[in-house]
Amino acid sequence: MARVGQKTCVSNWPGILSAISGRRFPLNWTIQPSTTTSAAPQKLVVYGPWGVNTPEGKIFLDLIKPFEKKYNVVIEYTGTTDYSTEAQQMTSGTPPFDVVVFAPVGLARQLAAGGYLTDLTPYLQSSGLLSELIPYYLEPLNVSGRIYGVPVDAWSKPGIYAYVPTMQKYGISMPTAINERWSWDQFLQYIGKLKGAGVIPVGTGAADQWPLVIIFEPIAYSLGGKDLYYAIMCHKISYTSPIVEQAFEFYLSLVASGAFGPTAFAASQHFIDVYALMKNGTVAMYFMGDWTPFFNKNYTAFMPIMAPSINPELAGQYFVVSGGDWALVPKNAPHNKTLAIQFALWLASK
Known part of the structure; x- marks a missing residue:
């Protein structure tokens, strides 16, 4: 299985190719809570990619x-993946949120370079959390030596x-x-077999649009390996290039x-x-992520399999x-910036 490092391209997709599966982060690090008082709760506004339902x-909720209880804070949470709007709100200087859980690395790096994000380096160092986190996942938001x-x-x-x-x-x-691993021709044969049995071979999730990218990704890396994948995701190659058209x-x-x-x-x-269409036998397969068994609370019926091989020269490789998702604190956090930083670090410790 091929593993490559994080690319720091400017892209709206994280584009991290590796053999790392869904790892959670530490561990032993804790924040000392503020002194409990009878004061009215403080407020933090947090945006993240997970719908509340x-x-x-x-x-997540x-x-x-425990953080709300320890710090006498009420967290108002909004679930959204409208990253472009969130970025515009930060560059405007008046973001509505104190912390945002953000996926597109390239866009986050642009925000950091433009001075719109809080430098978390000194807080990570003083807390001791810096040594607890996996360096591979810190590096994407390391801009000029600052995190x-x-x-x-x-x-x-x-x-x-x-x-x-x-x-x-x-x-x-x-x-x-x-x-x-299946070849592309075998994959098409199995599609034909399922169709003949009255089964829809592959689900799409197309109404939400983003799942369509998950179909394209394995085609790209099975055809041209990690180099083609990165070139496409980092906008280093034209969409009219012959290999991209292929x-x-x-x-x-x-x-x-x-x-x-x-x-x-x-x-x-x-x-x-x-997922419901798969469980009732309507759909057989789905290009999707490792959250699939979790969503369905079933780790045996939903089986991950390798995407079909396209390029014979890459048949012995698998990508x-x-x-991941990263917690960012806008430079102009609207409520309590100190508490926002504490919350971001607390999230990373869980």
């Missing part, structure tokens, strides 16, 4: 309760998640080693094969809807797209 969102964001979680996208009962029902063997041709060949089912059906699916 999603499994992740509910866990439970996670922050402007702390990692709060990690995720990976291993390729495809297959619903095991459906695959077994139709006699489709799933690769468990690189030398068993990648899109593979994508279009999936559409033409009927892999996603009727157009209206494919376009209507929200990210979370696909995983991995990334």
